[in-house]
Amino acid sequence: MEPRRIEESCSRCKDRCCARCFDDGEESIFDCLTPDELELLVKEKRHVHFKAGETILKQNTSASHVVCVKRGLAKIISEGDGDKRLILRLVATHSILTGGGIFIDEIRHFTVQAVTEVDCCFIDSDKIFELVSRNNQFAFELLKLNNRQNIQMLNNLVGITQKYMPGRVADLLLYLKNEIFLCNPFDTRLSRQELADMTGMTMESFIRILKEFKSSGIIVVDGPNIHVIDEDALQLISRKG
Amino acid sequence: MEPRRIEESCSRCKDRCCARCFDDGEESIFDCLTPDELELLVKEKRHVHFKAGETILKQNTSASHVVCVKRGLAKIISEGDGDKRLILRLVATHSILTGGGIFIDEIRHFTVQAVTEVDCCFIDSDKIFELVSRNNQFAFELLKLNNRQNIQMLNNLVGITQKYMPGRVADLLLYLKNEIFLCNPFDTRLSRQELADMTGMTMESFIRILKEFKSSGIIVVDGPNIHVIDEDALQLISRKG
DNA sequence: TTTTATAGTTGATATTTATCAATTGGTGGA
């Protein structure tokens, strides 16, 4: 499994970002566009750089843009009342953020924040609307993307609702290893608080479970670096609840 | 507010179901279809009747059809291991079920079960795919539908994760009153177990919260009938967590 | 009507998880 290069920029991104960025193995929703349509898409895009910790998109602001992440790691956060918050998922290099509800209320339903340095480009939602009505394949790809996020959220909902803490932590570790970093060990670049916020539990509880896993020999932990030793055990814990 | 007529069939449904069913106030994703396309859609549809309790769609089976609910009330259930289950939402007369992931893996990610008698029609997914590639407006409408479900699931996830039980029960009652039955009092037609399954808590806990609300004079309960007396109080409880 | 099954309700108790407080350990600056 090829590790994902979080900090490394795509060599093809220099010029036609969002067009050529995504054709190195990972398929992109932009693959189906004609050169003309591609031109339309990238013509007025704006490239923006964010430092770690900066807010890329803010919940409850109007969703006028779609964002392509070219480099770096960001977290998607649902901000509740008080200091309640839930990290819904991570987005890494080569991801597209259509925002929460660009097709409904044009309001962002979550905040996106840079975990590492992030390079991305902002594209007008209008362009996306235009492409949807021009190119059916593109609409299809967007539907797929939407659908996938829907299913992920469903699994998240069921997991967080029905599993005890060890199961949720196991799920998180498997997610980080197999869907985000694609390597082992991996450097989460996330604090304990942030990891806890991905499981809907308190930092203290998260640390305790991690400690259990450590002393059972399932994982080796060194600060933000986690090495999964016994993935089968994690799978088992995940299933058992 | 016009109450929703759960058991009452749409007078226009006799013949061209899914075409004319949805044009009585509620907009339909089929409104944008041309007569030709409508013809394609309804030509080979099959009308199916379900008795209360019957399974309309089963989780983990292949998603070859889209279902339009013409009459009745159904519940969408995520079935976990053991007897764990979570009712994700209800669907009433005039709803469309695109299934969990028709655009991804063609697998259903949840079960749909009739609560009352349900009349619905089954339409081949292929027709939907064909319409998506023919009619951009239709693709757009599907994107909207998908988006809306996404946001609802997000709110659900955040609510269930971050609120204490009274907040979740308050949310459920407001959902039932304002989004499903559109009247007050309303007959849920659901058992306490089912109501509890919508909040991710046990039946006993659900009953206790309901009792609290009852003795505070916020609601009046008579079996499956619930009368919301003080909606502001519910809103407050919902926000407080 | 009586019986029987089942949903709903209540109380006592156990488990899970959060909260609060204290301690450790590292890191950048004075």
Added chain:
DNA sequence: TCCACCAATTGATAAATATCAACTATAAAA
């Protein structure tokens, strides 16, 4: 170097929620 600060960790305790068992009400069946 030492201090100040903040993340990480640990322990003690409290709060939220689930589990288990009993009991009641209700409705269907004999």
